[in-house]
Amino acid sequence: MAEDSGQERTEEPTGKKIEESRKKGQVARSKELGTTFVLIFSAIALLMYGPAIAKGLYNVMGRLLSLNRNETYDTTKMFAVWGEAFSELIFPMAMFVFIIAIAGIVGNTLLGGFNFSWEAASPKPSKMSPMKGIKRMFGPQAAIELLKSILKFVLVAGFAILLIQMYFDEILHLSIETPPSSVLHSLEILAWMFLALSCTLIIISAIDAPYQSYNHHKQLKMTLQEVKDEYKNSEGDPMIKARIRRTQREMSQRRMMQAVPDADVVVTNPTHYSVALKYDTDKAGAPIVVAKGVDEMAMQIRKIAIGNEVPILESPMLTRSLYHTTEVGHQIPDRLFTAVAQVLAYVFQLKRFKKGRGRRPTPLSKNLPIPTDLRH
Template sequence: MSEEQDRASKTEEPTEKKIQDALEKGNVPVSKEALTFSSIVSILAICFLHISHGVTGLAGALERFIDDPAGIALHDGSDATSLMHAIAAASGWFLLPLVALLAVGGLSASFLQNRPRLVGERIKPKLNRISPKSGFRRLFGEQGWMEFGKAIFKLAIIGFVIAALFFFDAHRVVSAMYSDPSALPELLLALTVRLLTAVCIATILLVIVDIIFSRSHWRKELRMTRQEVKDEHKQMEGDPQMKAKMRSLARDRARRRMIADVPRATIVIANPTHYAIALRYVLEEGGAPVVVAKGKDLVALKIREVAEINAIPVIEDKPLVRSMYDKVELDYPIPPEFYQVVAELLYLFHYNRNNPVGSSAGSGLS
């Protein structure tokens, strides 16, 4: 019951990561009917391309052994070895194309369904493969009933094809009983080719349906619960709570570093409580005033507190600080549009005979 509930809870389509993990472990969708179909096509190709002249060549090679066995010299073991080598060579040349065509057909059916990959996980022994419970579920589950239905369909199709073939060719089979025996191989080959061709044509639809079903069943088996999707997202993107905590720690470190730079400021522009911007301008350093600190609310109050402790002038200009706040960046010079007004403030609070920086500020920024 728990397994049924577990399957029912897997309502989400598999993610790309889940699919890639399955492929890397060798869990790929494979249509068995496509492999069977490729074998039938390979046998059909063998009948067309090889059987006729292959059998003729093999018969010619073995003709001497059949027609005149007494003429074969077998005086010692080496003669017997040579004879066996000759028979093996003749048989090998006949069987090699058969094996090659069958191998090519089987590999092609596999490679066309999935990209070839070497996976050691597939050959590891697993106890669930010999579990009676798992075997019972495979036999009587959805896939088992599908395999049973395909077997019934194949049996019906092949039975119908054989019956139809012998019905239409019954006269040829009967007349072959009274014909020259040497014509029988050609007749059998023709009947075999017709039978295999008919079976291939009849099972094409089954192969297409099985390929679609195998891929659909494979994706269904990979479905995930919503919790699994969330856990995978956390694993790939990081825990949102942890990321938020790390961002908070980073902001705290940046805020402490910024507050530590306030004593380097030349002037602080603020409104009574909400905003504060600390600027540094030293003539010898060149360039425009640089923002060394900025903040709102509690951070703004802290900037003002540190500025007052270090005797840094604090100018309350609500319109200016609000217009500057979103346009200035920490550790960057102020935009040119604020040069004039900031130069006037610097000139106002720093101009005297003992402060050449202040006396040059107006001309340097205007």
């Protein structure tokens, strides 16, 4: 924890930290933004479907207050009357609720996106702790919430007084109007005042949404030690990985050294580079580099070659070309095949000569045919 370790949260949150926080339900959220969306679209829905709802309620009251004797005492007819009366309200009420539901979803997911977490929904003992509750009540976040509440009250109260003054004459005029026009007119006034008051909350949302986004990002920031620990957990301890790479390199070198005794020839620089070559006459293909090395590794290759009577030839240009162009276990490039073929031909002739099966080969040319772009 940053507070416990004394380190400051100066590092940007990693992708893993952001993903883990989303799984825990920790995303940027603005209650003011969600509330503003719901209230504004409720007012819009009231303007769109309010007259139909008011007319439907007026007709329902008129119908239910004008029941005859048979409809009053016959229960089967009562259900039919209820269905007939409330049928006018089904569509406008459904659309009204639908608009509010969509506004609630959009408003609450606009900042931070849609996110559901069982972990966030599960009960936590820390939320039931009285001490932590007191800290939350008197903490910086509580002070900010108090400030927002005061600002909302001042804004809404001020706009409410202004709207009452604007609509004061129309409100008084309602007393001389007759229903149902008075009901529809009063509903229209109420809807426009409701919309105007709801729009005042846009000011609060415009301040709260960026602050909540900034505060959430600030809470996700990590200490340098947390970044290092996460890297170790995800990528592995660098020291352990270096030890593994060193072990793998040593194993590869041991396998490479074990292949030197089977080589047909070792070409050298003569001091800094050594490359061991093998050509399998039973298989079609180019010669293969079975080992290569520089400095100490080159000396080790030569020692093993001497101990196993593998011919060693000095050819600086060819040795450097093979070292830089061919990996261990791979065939030599086609463009070096002519030069290597001359080396192998010399070696094979020398072996036959030593066994008394042929004449001494002519010395190997120092100017082997190596392409200019492959010279190193």
